[in-house]
Amino acid sequence: MKPKGWKDLPPGSVITRPGSATEFKTGSWRTFRPVWVPENCIQCLFCWMYCPDMAIKVKDGKREEFDYDYCKGCGICARECPGKKGQKAIIMVEEGK
């Protein structure tokens, strides 16, 4: 991402590209990484609903892998995950380990 000077910006702070924030990746903020364990997942989608960063990919009403480009590693998903038979479907792992 190349920083722009004031001459490159549109006048009046109007942004003409909706959702352009997707170009800004927030994944590097993460200290802990959520890891999805599909065999314990009951597809309740609570993680998707409670994710503040829209970092859980969902296709046809089923959750898929985390979007690590944007996940900030807050851990809400892991905390709220009901899991299966007491086994969580999301566990937090320290980055770099």
Added chain:
Amino acid sequence: MATTLSLKELSKKEDLFTHGHRMCSGCGAPIVVKQLLLASDYPIIASNATGCLEVSSCISEYTAWKIPWIHNAFENAAATISGVETMCRSLKKQGKIDKEIKFVAFGGDGGTYDIGFQSLSGAMERGHEMLYICYDNGAYMNTGIQRSSATPLGADTTTSPAGSVIKGKTQPRKNMTRIMAAHGIPYVAQASPAHWRDAVTKFRKALEIKGPKFINVLAPCNRGWRSSTDDAILLCRAAVDTCYWPLYEVEDGVTRINSIPKEKKPVEEFLKPQGRFKHLFAPGNEWLLKLFQEEVDREWERLKKEAQEAVSDKS
């Protein structure tokens, strides 16, 4: 026509508030915005008061919004959206647009309870076709945790620091939901993102009702509440279970409690995980904790009575 109220169906909708926004890790506000945008099947135009949500969702040329969105100043989110609404009404009359558009204003507790209060009160009184959503995180978190009139009693903030002289904020919080209900507007509600079904239903209902609407939503801030980043939803649930943040709505002056906890939990459950209330548990400060509990109990009893009266009036 509306999307079925199940996570599976809702998850098929497009995210109109995208990832890449720069709210802190574990913030409650994006969850509130997401739930509102999911609730609606109408096109939405939103305005935003200055606050965390505004500064971090729209930085320089990057915006996380996929809907028309306008920020004006701190104190006038409601005035701005009422202007937008009036413009659209006029355009409709002129036959230039024919869509049914819904208008939503977002404000933090600072921009709603304090700074934006006059413009909000004015817009409500004028009866604009709008929904005002306050995401209440209980202080001016954006500028570094200064007390606001939404800050609860005893909370430690940078302008009400807990020390030997004062024990955090010395005044109880202002009951904004009640103040808005007193405006006599068609719909006022209080919601929590942890109870997503209740929240989405309320947003949906509010968007359907004609006239000005107000919904106060709890939005934890782990920086200001001094809690851990994964606590947001847990704290929202605890707030409802302890009746600190009762879920209720006032529709045409009739109060209805939406969720009565099976067993009302002591307020400690909500306060304990938060560092801003740490001093409440220190020896010698039991009186403050007791005062907090009394405050919560009093409001809960009042609310129950109000709801009961509404029921008996009907029969």
